[in-house]
Amino acid sequence: MPPTPQQPPLDALMTFLAVARLGRYTAAAEVLGVNHSTVSRRIAALEEAMGGRVLVRSAGGWEVTMLGRRAVEVAERIEASMGELVAGDDGNLVRGVVRIAAPEAFTSVFLVPAMARLRERHPDLSIELLAATRRVRQNRSGVDLEIVVGRPQVLRAYATPVCTYELRLYATPQYLARTSTPTSLADLAAHPLVYYVEASLQVDELDRAVQSLPASPPSIRSTSVFAHVEATAAGAGIGVLPDFLGEHDPRLVQVLPGAYSHPLAYWAVARDEGARNVAIAETLAAIARHTRVAQADQRTGSALQMRSR
Structure with missing residues (x-):
């Protein structure tokens, strides 16, 4: 028995x-x-x-x-x-702990400022951020929200798009002057590509992003997107970077604009009951609100940069 x-x-x-x-x-x-x-x-x-x-x-x-x-x-x-x-009866209904797993670039650029603003309104709310670039977990018991790259295939979960972005090619002007500026995708075969370690990459959408590019000579690879940025800025090669990082780094210029871009999207995933939780619902709303405003500001900044060149 x-x-x-x-x-x-x-x-x-x-x-x-x-x-x-x-x-x-x-x-x-x-x-x-x-x-x-x-x-x-x-x-x-x-x-x-x-x-x-x-x-x-x-x-x-x-x-x-x-x-x-x-x-x-x-x-x-x-x-x-x-x-x-x-808890005291102070009228602040949003309290407790919300745990969020998200890619490090999204965490730094969008999530941290969004959560800082959220806590200004709800100081009894604690936020725990886990930086991770991985596929969505079918078992989400360790976190309340996951931000993932690409539309997730999940069961017993609530998923909603957060924002879109593109992977583009970037390099320093000094690197391009020292080597040669590519004029076609085929020319990239002569340039080291700075990107993720292939064996450690868990996200199919990020893997597909470089499948249209020629094989890279030996290069610097990392599991950290910020290492990609710094390696590219140090002249290690041509970096495959999110546009919201590459476009606003004054050390970098875009390579082959119009010839290569890989569109992607961030999605938020919560357990089915999570979206009905007041703290999680407020967190989702704060993320969506901040990313919408931040991306609008970035587009405006990019347009002003182009007109000033």
Whole structure:
């Protein structure tokens, strides 16, 4: 006979929530102020009480099982109730913690300023940002929102477009003077391309972005888009960069305008119930509002730059 589920200990449930969010026992232990053995013991107690596995190991850390998702939902409701217990009656209804995973360029350029403005209106709201360029996770228990590149294929989730952008080619004038300015895509075969490490690239849309380009000679590759910018600015080659970074870097000029651009879009993904959560809904609205204004300002700035040349 299968084991009969028992009442799970509260400390085990909240410890599990920390592991589900952070993905590692050691990280959860540090946040909770306990040791690794205590975390492991509490997770074992929760699994015994629930009669099954709540976590499974993966390459990126611990992932939540189907049974674990039920535990996450209960633990989050308990956490929210405890927050209401200690919160003052100040009329500020948006409070709690919103955890967002997003690519680092989007995080720095759009997300950080948007969240700073949001917290000016709602100082009881805590925002945790995890920089990650990866495909959307089918299990989103560790975060409330994910910003991903390309339209996601997800189940039991709410997805909405945030903004569009383009990958373009950039280099420094000094690099182009030292080598030669390409006049066609075929000419790129003679230039190192600065881009992502192919073996580490998890996003299909970013992989497809360079499939129309000729094979690159040996070059500098990185998992960091800001490393791409700095390597390009240092004259390491021609960088494949987001337009919202490349167009506004005074060290760079666009290469082969009109001959190459790869359109992309950022999407926001939340669990189905997430969009009905006041804090998450406000966060989504703040992101959409800020990116819309920021991109309008960038387009205006780009037009003024073109007229001044």
